[in-house]
Amino acid sequence: MMKKDAESLLRETKAILEGHFLLTSGLHSPLYVEKFNVLQHPEYTEKLCEMIADHFRNQGVQTVIGPATGGIILSQVTARLLGTRSIFTERENGKMTLRRGFRVEPGEKVLIVEDIVTTGGSIREVVDVVNEAKGEIAGIGLFVDRSGGKADYGVPADKVFPLVRLTVPAYRPEECPLCKKGVPIMERGSHHLKK
Known part of the structure; x- marks a missing residue:
């Protein structure tokens, strides 16, 4: 599968949606990324993870790590494809950490994987966890970078590999062009979307 096909696959599974969405922040956007629409299909998840694994195959990766929740799935699949172990971080008392004996x-050379990145905050926290343990960041593999390449992960840009990079506009309600056109708004999250 070619990298350019990643966006097509994400659109085909309705992981990338177009419309008029109310985001958690209260802002409005014409684009929404619902990761679980692709993650519910193991064969598609594997194809996307394979692209990440192939990109980092010669980097000496020893462990793949992802933040809970979606990052756990990506970590497992990518680690299997690379023949390495898989671990994940999760929040404890508001702080990203390794638990469960991880x-x-x-x-140790670590590949960090994540599904959707908007600000890069969760990934930056995982980078901090790896750095605190004195591990070495082999790279960061992402399904979708919604920041348009503006997120700061605390690693050199050439270590970051997004399958899809999007610049997603977000508007305050009073400035939203979709509101002005009368386009109905949908709350974020798949349980709010019409089938």
């Missing part, structure tokens, strides 16, 4: 050893 560890990163000093010098």
Whole structure:
């Protein structure tokens, strides 16, 4: 599968949706990314993870790590494809951490994976966890970078590999061109979307 096909697959599974969406932030957007629309299909998830695994195959990755929730799935699939172990971070008392006996050893080469990135905050927290353990960041693989390449992960840009990079506009309700056109608004999240 070619990288350019990733966006087509995400659109085909309705992971990338167009319309008029109310985001958690209260802003409005003409585009919404619903990761679970693709993650519910193991064969498509594997195709996307394979693209990430292939990109980092020669980087000496020893462990794949992703933040809970969607990152767990990506970590498992990507690690299987690379023949490495898979671990994940989760929040404990508001702080991203390794739990359940997971560890990163000093010098261990770690690939961080995530489904959708908007600000890069969760990934930056995972980078901090790996750095605190004195692990080495082999790279960061993403399904979708919604920041248009503006997110700061605390690693050199050439270590970041997004399958799809989008610049997603967001508007305050009073400035929203879709509201002005009378386009009905949908709340974010798949349970609000019409089938």
